[in-house]
Amino acid sequence: MKIAFCSLCIVFLGSSLVYADDWPQWLGPKRDGVWREDGILDKFPAGGPKVLWRQPISAGYSGPAIADGRIYVMDRTLANGVKSPANAFATAELAGKERILCLNEKTGKEIWKYDYDCAYRISYPTGPRCTPTVDGDKVYSLGAMGNLTCQKTENGEVLWKKDFQKEYDAKVPLWGFAAHPLIDGDLLICLAGGSQNRLVVAFDKSTGKEVWTALDCPGDFGYSPPMIYSVAGHRQLIIWHGQKIVGLDPKTGESFWSLNFPLKMALNVPAVRKVDEDKLFITAFYNGAKLLKVAPTGRSVEVVWEGKGKSEMPDKTDTLQSIMPTPAVKDGFIYGVCSYGQLRCLDAKNGARVWESMQATRGRQTPKKVSSQEGPDGSERWDNAFIIEHQSRYFLFNEQGELIIAELSPKGYREIDRAVILEPTNNLARHPVIWVHPAFANKNMYIRNDREIVAVSLAK
Numbered sequence: 097m098k099i100a101f102c103s104l105c106i107v108f109l110g111s112s113l114v115y116a117d118d119w120p121q122w123l124g125p126k127r128d129g130v131w132r133e134d135g136i137l138d139k140f141p142a143g144g145p146k147v148l149w150r151q152p153i154s155a156g157y158s159g160p161a162i163a164d165g166r167i168y169v170m171d172r173t174l175a176n177g178v179k180s181p182a183n184a185f186a187t188a189e190l191a192g193k194e195r196i197l198c199l200n201e202k203t204g205k206e207i208w209k210y211d212y213d214c215a216y217r218i219s220y221p222t223g224p225r226c227t228p229t230v231d232g233d234k235v236y237s238l239g240a241m242g243n244l245t246c247q248k249t250e251n252g253e254v255l256w257k258k259d260f261q262k263e264y265d266a267k268v269p270l271w272g273f274a275a276h277p278l279i280d281g282d283l284l285i286c287l288a289g290g291s292q293n294r295l296v297v298a299f300d301k302s303t304g305k306e307v308w309t310a311l312d313c314p315g316d317f318g319y320s321p322p323m324i325y326s327v328a329g330h331r332q333l334i335i336w337h338g339q340k341i342v343g344l345d346p347k348t349g350e351s352f353w354s355l356n357f358p359l360k361m362a363l364n365v366p367a368v369r370k371v372d373e374d375k376l377f378i379t380a381f382y383n384g385a386k387l388l389k390v391a392p393t394g395r396s397v398e399v400v401w402e403g404k405g406k407s408e409m410p411d412k413t414d415t416l417q418s419i420m421p422t423p424a425v426k427d428g429f430i431y432g433v434c435s436y437g438q439l440r441c442l443d444a445k446n447g448a449r450v451w452e453s454m455q456a457t458r459g460r461q462t463p464k465k466v467s468s469q470e471g472p473d474g475s476e477r478w479d480n481a482f483i484i485e486h487q488s489r490y491f492l493f494n495e496q497g498e499l500i501i502a503e504l505s506p507k508g509y510r511e512i513d514r515a516v517i518l519e520p521t522n523n524l525a526r527h528p529v530i531w532v533h534p535a536f537a538n539k540n541m542y543i544r545n546d547r548e549i550v551a552v553s554l555a556k
Contacts, residue, residue: 119537120163122227122276122321123367124484129422131486131536137556139501144515148540148551151204154195155180155522155546156223162537163230166207166249167199169544170237172214172223180221184524187270190216194224194239198252201538204551208252214241218272220524222546225274225319227533229284231301236284240272244286246304256304264290264297267316269362274319280346283307285333289317296322296335298349310349313337316362320378323367328374330394336378338362343390343397353390353397359383366422371430371444375400379423381435382408385415387447401447408435410475415447416440420531424483424490424504431490431504433457437479439492439509453509456481456492456500476526482533491536495529496520499541499552517552521545 158170175191242260260266266289275287295311360382384403403415423432437457481494520528539555
């Protein structure tokens with residue numbers, strides 16, 4: 097019995113990413129968009145949830161990571177005299193610095209920061225995209241131009257770093273590096289974007305030494321983060337880049353299977369989601385959705401169904417064509433936000449649309465600026481809400497800074513409550529937005545815009 101007990105302890109303690117109530121990486125402890133804490137409120141108090149603190153921050157799309165009483169987040173400051181372009185698609189060089197900030201979780205006060213010169217030559221040049229990844233006493237961050245940094249959580253000391261452009265001959269994607277790094281055992285797995293079979297690189301997480309490399313992708317390689325699932329009984333690293341979706345051996349980078357899926361503008365921000373034991377779901381803004389089935393051998397894949405809509409226009413999409421938020425999957429149904437803000441429920445078996453609602457992304461029902469990006473029903477291109485499952489309901493954070501509690505089921509969308517948490521400040525879209533994934537930890541929510549980061553209590 098003592099041996100069995102010790103073995104069990106090793107199993108649970110050996111996975112340093114799984115903290116009871118922390119949020120140490122993008123999409124949470126298990127990288128699945130599920131918040132598992134108890135004692136969370138059912139509705140908001142009058143006037144909205146209690147604000148615990150607010151602290152200034154600079155610009156960026158990087159969400160916060162929470163671990164061991166500290167918050168880690170990235171932002172960007174412009175060089176003196178440099179201004180953000182009025183045209184979001186402009187890619188002129190903008191001098192400035194990227195920063196990694198470590199804050200006190202209880203107060204928001206700065207513990208340490210680290211910055212480095214980083215000129216941007218990307219579209220939507222607000223700031224870094226990736227959420228830091230915390231593993232034990234180390235934090236890993238990836239900037240928008242391909243600067244990977246490993247630091248001590250205690251004091252920010254840099255242990256090792258990589259420059260994907262210089263060291264891997266990487267071509268920076270149009271919208272910058274956005275695929276959140278993934279810890280797997282002793283490895284840190286990244287989409288480095290390199291040439292000569294170095295699209296994906298696995299580093300020794302302690303030393304930065306290259307362990308294996310894999311794949312090539314001509315042109316932009318995309319934005320979807322690496323994910324590891326057990327599919328059809330086989331543990332596989334799923335890489336979805338601008339030309340293919342591929343299953344690899346996480347330990348060696350060996351390719352098990354691949355499926356051609358060339359994407360317009362390599363636009364594939366959402367993560368691949370697992371559906372059932374042997375199926376994977378993908379959704380792309382321009383190219384639509386597919387459900388894939390991995391063979392029992394783990395060595396091949398087939399398409400179960402795919403969306404017929406090949407245009408992102410709202411009257412021409414049939415399944416799901418997501419721009420940013422990763423869909424939620426529950427009990428054989430998929431819940432995601434389509435190209436013009438349509439929150440949709442799909443039957444995972446066949447891709448049939450069960451229902452659609454605009455309620456979550458319409459925000460406070462205030463008039464929006466009329467633009468050429470408006471859909472025929474008044475919806476707007478790229479309207480979105482990030483979706484987090486919590487027990488029998490969901491928290492949705494929309495781009496207008498509202499947090500929504502709702503039930504999502506095959507029966508429909510049922511809103512329980514909503515509250516304004518933070519004002520949208522990013523003006524590079526068709527109206528001010530917050531395009532940042534929140535973190536949920538220790539009965540609180542943490543979210544930032546381009547001016548401040550805020551903590552609010554969601555305790556019952």
